[in-house]
Amino acid sequence: MKRVLVVYYSQSGDVRNALEALTAPLRAPGVEICWRQVDSVPRYSFPWRAVEFFDCMPEAVTGRPPEPAPMGLDPRERFDLVILGWQVWFLSPSLPMQAFFTAPQAEVLRGTRVISVICCRQMWQRAYGGMRRLVARAGGVLTDNVVLTHQGGSSAGYLTAPWLMITGRREKLAFLPAAGVSSGELQGLERFGQRLRETADLWAEPRPAPLLADLAPAKVPTASLLPETAIAPLMVALAxxxxxxxxxxxxxxxxxxxxxxxxxxxxxxxLLVTSAVLTPVLGRVFAGRLTRYLRGTQALDPQDGCR
Known part of the structure; x- marks a missing residue:
C-alpha cells in the first residue's frame, strides 16, 4: 500500500480543484490518499476586505505567519509521497501554508519526496524559492513543481487576481478574461497524476530525481522576471x-x-510594459545566466532536503 498525503490551503477553490484533478489517476487499489487542509488562527476571510488583504503583506514577506490551526495529523505518521498545494501572496508562500511549517505536523515531510503545486498569477519564482527553503528545513525532499497560472497573462492578472480576492467573482469582465485558473489547465493535470502512478516504485528511492520534468510542469514567463526582480526589494523594505x-x-x-x-x-x-519590450533583448544578451536562473527555480538538489 502506497500512502499519499495531500496538504493544501485553498480559498477560491482553485488549489483544491487542481489537486483533485492531479490525484485522480492515483485513486486506485493499492494507493491511500490522505487529505489535510491547513489553516491559521485567526482565519483569513474570503472574499477579502481590501484593507485586510494588503495588511497581510508585511507578515507574508518577512515570514511571520500566524498560529497554525489544528489539522488532525500525527507528526509521527509516514507517507510515501507528500503533495503540497498552495498560492502565492505578495511574492511569498501564503501565510497559512507558512504556518504549517511552524507546527509539529511538518515533521511528516522528513525524508519524504514532496511535489509542489502552485496556483497563482505569473510571478511565482521568488515564492517557490521560499517554499524550497521551508521544505528543506522540515527535512523534506522537494523534487517537482507544478504551476498553474491565471488566465490572460501578466497584464490581465494584474487586474483579475485582486478582483477575485476582494469580490469572490470570477466571471469575464469587458475585455478581461475570467479570473483564476482555466478549466483547460485543470484538465491537463491528469498527465502528472498518471506519471506519479506509473513511477510509484520510485517515490522512496534513496536519491530521488524529478519525476515530472519532461512533462513541462512549470512554464516560466520570462516577461514576469523583470517586474518581480524590481518589486521584491521595495516590498521587503516596506514590509x-x-x-x-x-x-x-x-x-x-x-x-x-x-x-x-x-x-x-x-x-x-x-514595469510590465518595459518588460514586454526589453525581455526579447535581455533574453538574448543574458541567455546563459537566464537559463541557470530558471533551472534554479524549478529544481532543488535532492540532498538539500536532508541537510
Missing part, C-alpha cells in the same frame, strides 16, 4: 517598515500599506 509600526491591524502601519498600494498602481504597469 520591514510596516512591522516596525506594529502588528496586523495596527493603525500606525496603515499609511505604509497605502504607500505599497500606490507604488503597485504606479510602477507595476510601467
Amino acid at each position: 520591514r517598515i510596516a512591522r516596525l509600526c506594529g502588528g496586523p491591524g495596527s493603525v500606525l502601519r496603515k499609511p505604509v500599506a497605502l504607500l505599497f498600494v500606490l507604488t503597485l498602481v504606479v510602477t507595476l504597469p510601467v
Whole structure:
C-alpha cells in the first residue's frame, strides 16, 4: 500500500480543484490518499476586505505567519509521497501554508519526496524559492513543481487576481478574461497524476530525481522576471517598515500599506510594459545566466532536503 498525503490551503477553490484533478489517476487499489487542509488562527476571510488583504503583506514577506490551526495529523505518521498545494501572496508562500511549517505536523515531510503545486498569477519564482527553503528545513525532499497560472497573462492578472480576492467573482469582465485558473489547465493535470502512478516504485528511492520534468510542469514567463526582480526589494523594505509600526491591524502601519498600494498602481504597469519590450533583448544578451536562473527555480538538489 502506497500512502499519499495531500496538504493544501485553498480559498477560491482553485488549489483544491487542481489537486483533485492531479490525484485522480492515483485513486486506485493499492494507493491511500490522505487529505489535510491547513489553516491559521485567526482565519483569513474570503472574499477579502481590501484593507485586510494588503495588511497581510508585511507578515507574508518577512515570514511571520500566524498560529497554525489544528489539522488532525500525527507528526509521527509516514507517507510515501507528500503533495503540497498552495498560492502565492505578495511574492511569498501564503501565510497559512507558512504556518504549517511552524507546527509539529511538518515533521511528516522528513525524508519524504514532496511535489509542489502552485496556483497563482505569473510571478511565482521568488515564492517557490521560499517554499524550497521551508521544505528543506522540515527535512523534506522537494523534487517537482507544478504551476498553474491565471488566465490572460501578466497584464490581465494584474487586474483579475485582486478582483477575485476582494469580490469572490470570477466571471469575464469587458475585455478581461475570467479570473483564476482555466478549466483547460485543470484538465491537463491528469498527465502528472498518471506519471506519479506509473513511477510509484520510485517515490522512496534513496536519491530521488524529478519525476515530472519532461512533462513541462512549470512554464516560466520570462516577461514576469523583470517586474518581480524590481518589486521584491521595495516590498521587503516596506514590509520591514510596516512591522516596525506594529502588528496586523495596527493603525500606525496603515499609511505604509497605502504607500505599497500606490507604488503597485504606479510602477507595476510601467514595469510590465518595459518588460514586454526589453525581455526579447535581455533574453538574448543574458541567455546563459537566464537559463541557470530558471533551472534554479524549478529544481532543488535532492540532498538539500536532508541537510
